[in-house]
Amino acid sequence: MAQIFAYIVHKDGVADDTALELVVAAKKLDASVDAIAVVTGSGAELDTVCNDVAASYKEVYKIDNEALAYPNAEVVRKALVNVLPADGIVLVPHTTFGMDLGPGLSIKMDSAFVADAVDFEGVDGSTLKVVRQEFGGQVSAHMECDISGGAVINVRPGPFLPDESKSAGGQVVDKSGDAGDLAVGRKYLEIIVPEAGDVDITKSDVLVSVGRGIEDEENIEVANELAEAMGAVVSCSRPIVDAKWLDKSRQVGTSGQTVKPKVYMAMGISGSFQHLGGIKGSPFIVAVNKNPKAPIFQVADVGIVADILEFMPELTEKINEG
Amino acid sequence: MEILVCVKRVPDNEENEIELNSAGNDIEKDDLVYSVNEWDNYAVEEAIQMVDNHGGSVTVVSIGDEESEEVLRREMAMGAEKGILVSDDAFEGSDGKGVATILKSVVEKGNYDLIMTGAQADAGAAQVGGMLAALMDMPYASLVNKIEVQDKKLKVGREIEGGDQEMNEIDLPCVLSIQTGINEPRYVGIRGIRKVASVEIPTMTAADLGLGADAVGAGAAKVQRKDYFLPELGEGAEMLEGSTDEIVDKLIELLKAKGGLQ
Numbered sequence: 332m333a334q335i336f337a338y339i340v341h342k343d344g345v346a347d348d349t350a351l352e353l354v355v356a357a358k359k360l361d362a363s364v365d366a367i368a369v370v371t372g373s374g375a376e377l378d379t380v381c382n383d384v385a386a387s388y389k390e391v392y393k394i395d396n397e398a399l400a401y402p403n404a405e406v407v408r409k410a411l412v413n414v415l416p417a418d419g420i421v422l423v424p425h426t427t428f429g430m431d432l433g434p435g436l437s438i439k440m441d442s443a444f445v446a447d448a449v450d451f452e453g454v455d456g457s458t459l460k461v462v463r464q465e466f467g468g469q470v471s472a473h474m475e476c477d478i479s480g481g482a483v484i485n486v487r488p489g490p491f492l493p494d495e496s497k498s499a500g501g502q503v504v505d506k507s508g509d510a511g512d513l514a515v516g517r518k519y520l521e522i523i524v525p526e527a528g529d530v531d532i533t534k535s536d537v538l539v540s541v542g543r544g545i546e547d548e549e550n551i552e553v554a555n556e557l558a559e560a561m562g563a564v565v566s567c568s569r570p571i572v573d574a575k576w577l578d579k580s581r582q583v584g585t586s587g588q589t590v591k592p593k594v595y596m597a598m599g600i601s602g603s604f605q606h607l608g609g610i611k612g613s614p615f616i617v618a619v620n621k622n623p624k625a626p627i628f629q630v631a632d633v634g635i636v637a638d639i640l641e642f643m644p645e646l647t648e649k650i651n652e653g
Numbered sequence: 654m655e656i657l658v659c660v661k662r663v664p665d666n667e668e669n670e671i672e673l674n675s676a677g678n679d680i681e682k683d684d685l686v687y688s689v690n691e692w693d694n695y696a697v698e699e700a701i702q703m704v705d706n707h708g709g710s711v712t713v714v715s716i717g718d719e720e721s722e723e724v725l726r727r728e729m730a731m732g733a734e735k736g737i738l739v740s741d742d743a744f745e746g747s748d749g750k751g752v753a754t755i756l757k758s759v760v761e762k763g764n765y766d767l768i769m770t771g772a773q774a775d776a777g778a779a780q781v782g783g784m785l786a787a788l789m790d791m792p793y794a795s796l797v798n799k800i801e802v803q804d805k806k807l808k809v810g811r812e813i814e815g816g817d818q819e820m821n822e823i824d825l826p827c828v829l830s831i832q833t834g835i836n837e838p839r840y841v842g843i844r845g846i847r848k849v850a851s852v853e854i855p856t857m858t859a860a861d862l863g864l865g866a867d868a869v870g871a872g873a874a875k876v877q878r879k880d881y882f883l884p885e886l887g888e889g890a891e892m893l894e895g896s897t898d899e900i901v902d903k904l905i906e907l908l909k910a911k912g913g914l915q
């Protein structure tokens with residue numbers, strides 16, 4: 332069996348949660364192999380991360396270079412191609428960084444690529460069985476991946492519960508000398524943080540959150556009325572922000588806000604992992620959706636199959652009656 | 654600027670509930686409503702706006718069966734000048750690399766300064782753009798939600814976690830994958846579609862592109878989907894049933910207990 336590598340995402344000297352999830356993912360992929368962590372970066376911050384990660388991985392490859400100070404995926408890709416063996420299996424978190432890195436890396440390593448893996452179901456010869464989801468999580472699929480020439484696999488954050496034991500007692504191996512030429516045609520400039528919006532949805536205990544099921548801009552009013560009756564704040568999924576019906580500051584999800592309410596009312600939201608990724612602290616989730624098979628019903632506490640445009644006004648009215 | 658935008662015809666998430674067939678190993682394909690992949694539509698709009706401001710032309714390309722032509726025509730009604738349909742049974746079963754390989758051969762037949770894809774399509778893979786860039790040895794940026802044209806370069810914003818925007822400078826020619834929300838795609842009416850109804854859309858086959866079974870199709874694919882299934886996922890939600898009145902009463906009771914109502 333080939334070596335397994337886990338790419339460690341980190342920021343400000345702290346490894347991302349996915350670092351501990353990839354240990355578990357690698358074990359599920361092949362229990363007989365100890366995954367090797369790969370950490371790229373620069374300077375003292377990088378050493379801090381490497382030492383921290385060595386508690387969870389037996390071996391940690393450190394790749395130190397000024398060009399890697401910011402994780403520009405184009406630069407990281409070049410370093411990995413030079414450092415890692417061509418037949419290795421490389422696990423990368425399926426985040427905005429992983430989407431930037433993984434596909435191109437697989438081409439340059441001439442290996443197979445699987446995106447957004449949520450589970451592994453074993454290796455048979457040189458065939459790895461991978462589970463992923465399609466159509467916004469409405470159905471799952473078994474993928475067969477030929478790993479004989481290596482593989483790059485983007486692993487979804489979340490499904491593999493982190494191994495917090497920190498008992499690996501691993502060692503850091505400096506691979507910086509192998510990084511090679513890191514010149515690329517893309518230069519990182521800066522991060523621009525979005526302006527704060529009119530409301531702070533992260534402060535509200537109760538959120539009435541609307542998704543594409545709201546159908547029309549005018550119908551947002553129906554959600555406003557329910558929120559008012561409940562003493563809640565209106566939040567939403569990404570398509571509502573894309574359509575400019577609500578401000579970006581109201582978007583819940585990985586590319587929006589992370590919220591921790593007590594109660595989350597998902598109204599006409601299908602339940603994509605990027606949306607759910609913004610909901611933390613296990614709130615009581617109520618889902619109303621006209622599709623009885625909507626994935627949101629798998630994570631909600633209470634589900635109602637209904638048209639939100641009919642259901643929300645009924646609920647508002649009853650609440651207002653007292 | 655000559656821009657190529659890759660567009661895919663996909664089942665429309667808004668119009669369909671995706672279900673398994675009776676055998677339980679594939680999705681039920683009868684009665685599915687198709688449209689252009691949402692992300693690709695934003696990419697086409699962005700390309701058209703760039704050409705409006707800086708000159709050049711937009712070409713849209715789709716790999717699929719004859720029905721993909723309607724998607725190309727729709728995007729041409731928006732303002733894309735040319736359409737290319739790439740269609741051949743030999744492409745059946747291609748994995749992401751196979752699709753990227755086909756697109757590469759299309760790119761090589763033209764003279765493009767910029768190639769755009771959507772960030773992801775129906776399978777949520779988000780792979781074709783990055784693969785195409787790597788195959789072409791062009792720089793790549795994914796999840797782009799802002800583009801500024803500069804001399805031989807673009808300044809692009811990538812939307813990353815939390816909605817932060819990662820600004821980059823990227824050399825032309827390059828490949829960008831476009832994130833939704835970058836613009837407001839224009840509306841296409843029946844009249845717009847009629848206007849381009851008679852525009853010729855050439856079809857390219859594997860032979861036209863010089864692609865063999867060693868490079869594309871099921872034979873070349875290292876990754877293949879074996880089946881679709883519905884996982885057993887524990888209990889899921891408690892479903893409230895009955896008349897709307899009963900459901901609302903029950904829900905209010907639950908909300909009170911959970912702190913959702915005073």
Ligand SMILES: Cc1cc2nc3c(=O)[nH]c(=O)nc-3n(C[C@H](O)[C@H](O)[C@H](O)COP(=O)(O)OP(=O)(O)OC[C@H]3O[C@@H](n4cnc5c(N)ncnc54)[C@H](O)[C@@H]3O)c2cc1C
Nearest residue numbers: 542543544568569584585586587599601606621622638639
């Ligand atoms: C990198 C990246 C980051 C992303 N970040 C985010 C993010 O931060 N937040 C986010 O939300 N998404 C994000 N997305 C998008 C995400 O993948 C989904 O596309 C999105 O969450 C879907 O939103 P939705 O559930 O509102 O729409 P859909 O998936 O279209 O679901 C609409 C639902 O409404 C139901 N419905 C329709 N009409 C009615 C009605 N009248 N009554 C009741 N139910 C109805 C339908 O059955 C369906 O289940 C991101 C995507 C990418 C690629």
Ligand SMILES: Nc1ncnc2c1ncn2[C@@H]1O[C@H](COP(=O)(O)O)[C@@H](O)[C@H]1O
Nearest residue numbers: 659660716770771773774778779780781
């Ligand atoms: N069959 C296809 N024809 C044209 N473009 C495609 C095709 N499949 C994928 N693409 C492009 O690649 C992007 C990402 O798709 P994917 O990697 O499949 O998630 C899409 O948004 C399209 O721009």
